[in-house]
Amino acid sequence: MERNAIWLGLLVGAWGCNGDDETDTAGDDGTPGDTDTDEEEEENEVPPQGYAQLDPWLDAGEYLDWYCEAASRASTGVSPHGIVRVCSNEFASEHATGEFPVDSASVKELYDVDMTTLVGYAVSIKVSTGTSGGTWYWYEQVPPGTTITGVTIDANGVVADGLGDDGSQAETICASCHSTASNDYVFVQVGE
Numbered sequence: 001m002e003r004n005a006i007w008l009g010l011l012v013g014a015w016g017c018n019g020d021d022e023t024d025t026a027g028d029d030g031t032p033g034d035t036d037t038d039e040e041e042e043e044n045e046v047p048p049q050g051y052a053q054l055d056p057w058l059d060a061g062e063y064l065d066w067y068c069e070a071a072s073r074a075s076t077g078v079s080p081h082g083i084v085r086v087c088s089n090e091f092a093s094e095h096a097t098g099e100f101p102v103d104s105a106s107v108k109e110l111y112d113v114d115m116t117t118l119v120g121y122a123v124s125i126k127v128s129t130g131t132s133g134g135t136w137y138w139y140e141q142v143p144p145g146t147t148i149t150g151v152t153i154d155a156n157g158v159v160a161d162g163l164g165d166d167g168s169q170a171e172t173i174c175a176s177c178h179s180t181a182s183n184d185y186v187f188v189q190v191g192e
């Protein structure tokens with residue numbers, strides 16, 4: 001059975017993180033001299049790479065301290081991602097145009113068609129300077145057992161886990177489509 005409607009969508013078990021920010025209420029109001037360095041670190045946090053570390057990092061909702069869209073929504077444009085919500089870390093959020101700074105990162109939450117059940121993630125991280133697909137790390141996980149014609153999905157539901165020039169699906173699926181974005185492989189940036 002194919003699940004095209006949510007083809008890049010799912011990981012079994014929603015961990016109850018339905019978009020509520022964590023309980024860091026310190027409040028960075030952006031005023032000069034804000035000394036809340038813990039919060040600064042969270043907003044600039046760079047995800048780990050590789051399923052073993054990234055899967056638990058995502059489950060823990062660390063990226064919820066970033067800048068996140070208010071609610072899940074349907075993807076736009078050529079996106080195959082289904083129902084989504086994007087969060088940008090501060091490096092990505094504050095960037096204007098052109099090449100993103102190293103450590104810019106985005107997490108895209110993937111939702112079931114009910115728009116509330118979190119079922120997977122797509123992640124991009126700028127890992128080196130330059131403008132090729134290999135300057136980005138790409139990761140995506142969907143529910144184990146999902147089948148999509150022509151796409152290899154491992155036993156953990158991982159679709160992509162690598163650099164955009166390594167010959168894997170990180171290159172052939174993710175980077176190849178994101179290369180059509182006008183701004184260094186990034187389509188959506190969430191502002192402060």
Ligand code: HEC
Pocket residue numbers: 074075076077078079080081084086106107108122123124138139140159160169170173174175177178185186187188189
């Ligand atoms: C056919 C084109 C296409 C493919 C394939 C694709 N994406 Fe995307 N992706 C998009 C579009 C378009 C958006 C923005 C759409 C929106 O959010 O409304 C997007 C958004 C994202 C975002 C949020 C940041 C951004 O750039 O907007 C991440 C992270 C992401 N994709 C990761 C991946 C990963 C990882 C893969 C490979 C498994 C992948 N994408 C495959 C088109 C694609």
